[in-house]
Amino acid sequence: MDAWRATKAPVRDQYLAILKLELLKVRRTWFFHFLIPALIALGLVWLRSRLAAHPIGDKRYVAGSATVAAIFSSLNAVAHDSSAAKANGELEQLASLPIARAPVVFAMVTLPIAYGVAPILILLFVGSAALGLSPHFQVIGLVALLAMQLMLAGAGLTLGLYFPQRMATSLAAAVPLFLMLFTPILLEPSQLPPVLGSVGSVLPTTLAADVLEHALFGNPGGAELLKVTAVAAVAVVALAAVVRLPGWRDLD
């Protein structure tokens, strides 16, 4: 066996090679990651511009719509992609190679995050202009955006790997979109039943929408810093969970 000396790629090379395979899929998935989230979010803003003043306020409405776009572009699209990769044998092919799980996970979330940011930025600026707002860039806003994307992509990947059937994954990924209607992303907590208002206020998506709102249209303070830290922590937990979750290979 000595003459064969098994070789193994460094983790960085593993990540780059898998990322390349993911990049090659862009022509097949761009509409799902980019076009649909952008259209949905812009549609929300257009709808708002046609209606009377929303009780939650325009600033929050734009930040909330951006969060909706993030859920579409990260959670839903990653759940869909990973479930497809599992169904067509791509994950099994990768799992049979001498590679670690972490580079696969990170390669699978990198791309959706990269092109999920674009529709959100378009929304923030086009939406703001449509509603007569003047957003300003702050680093904490970008951090919140990335942490939220990471968290949602991690959750999407968890769903894609956990459920054996694609239909089950699609249903599970649709649930957060539905539940979002009952959280204070696009509504005031006072407009919701008391329990939902309280629980929804501490959900990471709500925290991310809070930070985005203050980072774009106000002066974020200690509370926002705390919230963005919480979102980042949830993102780390989501990715750590998906790295350990069974469903890719049983023995690791």
Place this chain on the structure above:
Amino acid sequence: MNAIAVDGLTKVYGRDVRANDAIDLTVPAGALAALLGPNGAGKTTLVRQLMGLLAPTAGRISLAGTDVIAQPSVARELCAYLPQRAVPFLEATVHECVELTARLRGIPRGAAGEMADDEIVRWGLEAHSRRRIRRLSGGERRLVGLAATLVAPRPFLVLDEPTNELDPVNRKLVWQRLAERRASGATVLVITHNVHEIEGVVTYLAVMLAGRVVAEGSPHALRERLGHQRGRLRVSVRGQSGDPPADDGLAWMPEQSAWVGSVERGRAEHIVGAALRRESVTGIRVAEPSLEDVYLHYVAARGEQTEA
């Protein structure tokens, strides 16, 4: 030395579906081994456990003396695996797929590219090298999968139905390439249900039925074992083969101007006598059982057991 040793391997899906049932199997180092069995026999489940993709319910697997269940990364480092399904990286070109596989096996970029070029030529895919896999036929995709499996040589090759969807020329190429790898020291394990293809090619054979390995050994040993009970009778006839040479319930197979059947030794006298009484019969020859006879014998024995 045994390259692959499986001991009491059991895999139960859900509550009571025993895909593998206390399997014992040993594949000698340097063998070109076939795991033969009908659809649903549990062959794929067995190799997926060997690769660490599935966790066994019970039992042990060792690869080159290393416990795969305790150290599953060994399987991925030592084995190149071709899954049953065609290569899935549909958006990659043929070259990208093979080169990236080599890189994921730890070959540096430049060398991986050269290895990919070489492997693509060996499989006759050079005209498709820059084409996306999505645009290839099923057989061409299978060849890409084989190129990706054989790039960056590993000491073990595990291939699940590698000749599916391939034409006869490419099927022959597959066995030729696997024999080459064996000659260079690799141990090759191939899952198949096509008994005709492995005749004269494999050096070790295991027959799997209903989740169990019911026979294993060299083709010679298995033939010899069966030869004590059965012989292969070739009855030559004048002109076209016409009716079977004896109306005895045997599954006679027509060949050009002949009938071939696997005959139980105890009944041979009666069958030969019946055949000789026919005017059209011009000759009778007894040969050692084929691997097909070996396989069918175990399938029939299993059927009788189940009925009993």
